[in-house]
Amino acid sequence: MHPFTYYEKRQHGTREFPAEYYYVDSRHPRYIMSAHWHTEWELIRIKSGNFTLLVDEIEILAKAGDVILLRDSMLHSGIPxxxxxxxxxxxxxxxxxTTEIVKQHLRPVYNLDILTQVYFPCDSCNVISLFVNALMDNCAKREDSKADKGLLELSVLGYLCNLFSYILQNRMYKTVPLESxxxxxxxxxxxxxxxxxxxxYGTNIxxxxxAGIANMNPNYFCRVFQNVTQQTPMEYVIYYRVEQAAMMLVTTELSITAIAFASGFNDHSYFTKVFKSIKGVTPRVYRKGHA
Known part of the structure; x- marks a missing residue:
């Protein structure tokens, strides 16, 4: 399990293929997408159900088949x-x-001189859906230990080129507005x-x-924070502490009481109650389930 951070510092993929694929269902430890950002881009495909995504204060209600394309450093969170x-x-x-012709055409995208469209509903962007479906399917095949990873990576790059080429040809972007x-x-x-x-998080917050960190008065700060993260500031602090505690439960042999204090909870009973309300099980059961 990777440490839970708002800014993801870890490298995705390898130097030769700096990309990583994730399949997420209700069993995944990061099923609920907490607010975070990273320096990489991200494609999200909704396979089934619905997903409420918040991207830089804009709410997107995505359904099965829809595609979301997130530019680097966009703050995003989601509730499936x-x-x-x-x-x-x-x-x-x-x-x-190393591909000069691609770099030349994608330079405005790299530099954020233009802002590519974020949300592509499947019923009005079926070509985008076709490219992304093929890309994701090849990513999933690449997870098979018997797969020819090199050829599948080549296919993924091809579909990614097709995706951005289609977006640019059809002007599915906008220039950077001054009010941004x-x-x-x-x-x-x-x-x-x-x-x-x-x-x-382990100290009293x-x-x-x-509000002082944000240089805002507390009332205004609460409104802005909730607009961005879908939670109040203190709800988010508690959620973050629980995520850190969950990581410690499966990666250390510390006692549950020690983990409670290390993650910012001053009362063992309260920690157990809050942990169960978020994770669905007590800390002890969670640890056994991930042994």
Whole structure:
């Protein structure tokens, strides 16, 4: 299990193929997508059910067959509803760093001189769906130990080229609006708060502490934070602490009481109650289930 962080620092894939595929259903430990961002791009395909996604304060209600394309550093979170979804996280520049003609045409995309469309409903973007379906299917085949990974990676790159070529040819993008600067600053303020939570979750954190990091008054900060993350600041602190506790339960031999205190809970009974409300089982049962 990888550490839970708001800013994902870990590398996805390898240097030769800097991309990684994830199949996510209700059994996945990260089924609910907490607010985070990374320097790679991400494709999400909804296989079944519905998914409520929040991307830089914009809510998307995605259904089976829909595709979401997230640019690097976009803050995003999501709540699945009886949903199975797939994610393909990739370093766009790294994948095509040796292909000059692709780099030339994708330079405005790399540099964010243009902002590609984020949401592609399957009923109005069927060509996009075809490319992404083929890409995800090849990613899934690549997980098979007997598969020819090299040929499947070549296919994935081909479908990714087709995807961006189609987006650019059909002008499924917009230029950067001037009014986006204020919104970007507000998102950066929330990112600073999330980093603070990541670094200090084991200590006492107050609403005033977080509002001060964002340089906002507490009432306004609560509204902005909830718009971005779909949770109040203190709900998010508790959720983050539970995620860290869950990681420690399966990666260390610390006692449950020690883990409770290390993750910021001062009362064992309260920790157990909160953990069960989020994970569905007690810490002890969770540890046994992941032994």
């Amino acid at each position: 509803h009886e949903c199975i979804y797939e994610c393909f996280v990739f370093d766009l520049h790294g994948l095509f760093r 600067a204020h919104k970007s600053y507000r998102i950066d303020q929330i990112k600073a708060v999330l980093k603070y939570i990541e670094q200090n 107050t609403l005033n502490d977080l």
